[in-house]
Amino acid sequence: MNGSQIESVLQLIDQNVDITRQETLLYLREHQAEVVQALARTGRATVKTTAGELSLRIEDLTAAAA
Amino acid sequence: MLAVAVSSFFALYVLGPDAFSRVVLGFTLPRRSVNLSRSEEVSRALIWAVASFSLAYLWASLDGSLAKTWNPGLFKVWFSGIDSEAYFSTHSEVWFGSLAAVLKLNRCLLLRTYAVVFLLSILLSILTHFYGVVRDSLPAWTWLREAFAAIVLPRVAPWHVLLSKLLLGDRSLSIHLDILTKADMLYQGAFADKTLAADGSLVSVTLANPRRFDREAYVQEKENGTKPSAELFWKKIPTNMFLVMASEIATVNLRYLPRDRSVRPLKAGSPDLTDLLKAIGEQVEEAKRQAVNGPAFTFVNNAHLSI
Numbered sequence: 512m513n514g515s516q517i518e519s520v521l522q523l524i525d526q527n528v529d530i531t532r533q534e535t536l537l538y539l540r541e542h543q544a545e546v547v548q549a550l551a552r553t554g555r556a557t558v559k560t561t562a563g564e565l566s567l568r569i570e571d572l573t574a575a576a577a
Numbered sequence: 578m579l580a581v582a583v584s585s586f587f588a589l590y591v592l593g594p595d596a597f598s599r600v601v602l603g604f605t606l607p608r609r610s611v612n613l614s615r616s617e618e619v620s621r622a623l624i625w626a627v628a629s630f631s632l633a634y635l636w637a638s639l640d641g642s643l644a645k646t647w648n649p650g651l652f653k654v655w656f657s658g659i660d661s662e663a664y665f666s667t668h669s670e671v672w673f674g675s676l677a678a679v680l681k682l683n684r685c686l687l688l689r690t691y692a693v694v695f696l697l698s699i700l701l702s703i704l705t706h707f708y709g710v711v712r713d714s715l716p717a718w719t720w721l722r723e724a725f726a727a728i729v730l731p732r733v734a735p736w737h738v739l740l741s742k743l744l745l746g747d748r749s750l751s752i753h754l755d756i757l758t759k760a761d762m763l764y765q766g767a768f769a770d771k772t773l774a775a776d777g778s779l780v781s782v783t784l785a786n787p788r789r790f791d792r793e794a795y796v797q798e799k800e801n802g803t804k805p806s807a808e809l810f811w812k813k814i815p816t817n818m819f820l821v822m823a824s825e826i827a828t829v830n831l832r833y834l835p836r837d838r839s840v841r842p843l844k845a846g847s848p849d850l851t852d853l854l855k856a857i858g859e860q861v862e863e864a865k866r867q868a869v870n871g872p873a874f875t876f877v878n879n880a881h882l883s884i
Contacts, residue, residue: 514726518719520738521712528750528833532843536850539857547857551864558840562832563753571841572858 527562534560539567578659589687594629594694595622601698605705606733625694633689642689646682651675704729709745734777739831740768749842754784755830756821763790765811766819779823787819788812 538558539546549556550569558565613621637643651674658665658672665672704711708729715721740752752768766784774780791810798805835842844850 514730515723516735517726517730517733517738518723520735521709521722524745524833527831528747528843531832531834532847532850535840535843536847536853539850539853543857543860547860547864550857550861551868563834563838565835565838565840565843567840567854569861571839572854572861 531560531562531565534562535565578662578665582659589683590630590690591626592622594625594690597691597694598625598698598701601695602702602705605702606730606737629690629693629697630686632693633686636689636693637685642685646678646685648678648682651678652682655679701729709747713747734773736771736773736777736779740771740779740782745833747842749836750833751836753832753834754782755832756782756784756826757828758821758825759827760825761792763792764788764814764819764821765790769818779826781820781822782826782829784819784821785817787814787816789814 535558538560546556546558546567550567550572554569556567558567634643637646654668654671655675655678658668658675712722712725715725742750742752754764754766754768756764758764764784764787766787768782769785770783772780788811790807791812795805795807795810798810840850840854844854
């Protein structure tokens, strides 16, 4: 691959990650109440995306507020 | 003797810098992941030779070393001696005296040339190792990023680009693969390692935390009329080094997920997600407070009932 081909692949990777980010945002908005309850109860919630399941922990919320 | 001298200079000043740079760069970008055509190899060698010698010449000029070792009269004697056997035979004493001056000049230039090659190779190695990070910090101009790739990265094998974290700007991301084999087996796992052939083609992929999809059981459940969740039919494989040979691979799906599978790395560059996480954090705090103190309306209701 030359420079412009590598750049194209890297842009696809960026879009790939961005899709996961958008799906995470959408999931949290649609399931906000369940996520809040799970976090309050166990300190942990699961976010489902097409790329795979991600975990959301209380520490992540603290880091966001910082 | 002239041919020997010219060959030696060619090897030291033209071939040497490129070979030396490959050794240093090979620590970051393995040689077999680089696919250069013969003309590209020659061009790259010439660029290394010209650039490193020019900088070495400038260095020697500025620090005065060149002036100290420059002796045109002795160089003329030396060149005459290697060009003419007759001259060498009659002036051998003088010729050996000139040899010392020639060696001194070449030592001055060669040390600086290879030092420049070493430093530039280290710089290119660092830029290659942190390519994704540096690329993301550049302005989002396509021409700039393409120029950066052309300068820093040689012609890299496609599989090394696709299965290499060094090109990822966000180092907290990891690569996950879904592999469908020619035997219709579906495997999933985190990318651990790969093997490339000398021409850059993929030989094998190693998965960590692998699992296999039990398609027969899934299809059986569906035929029984139930609507099973696919997640239940993934079976863990008890190993951390599961090799899949490239010759057996039909298709591959690449996914990029945070290495710790948490949401935290995704909030970078997303103000909406950061704000939403803050809002969720506040709601969680409120929910915990209510769980401890009880909600405010309960007290009001009890008061109402007591009346």
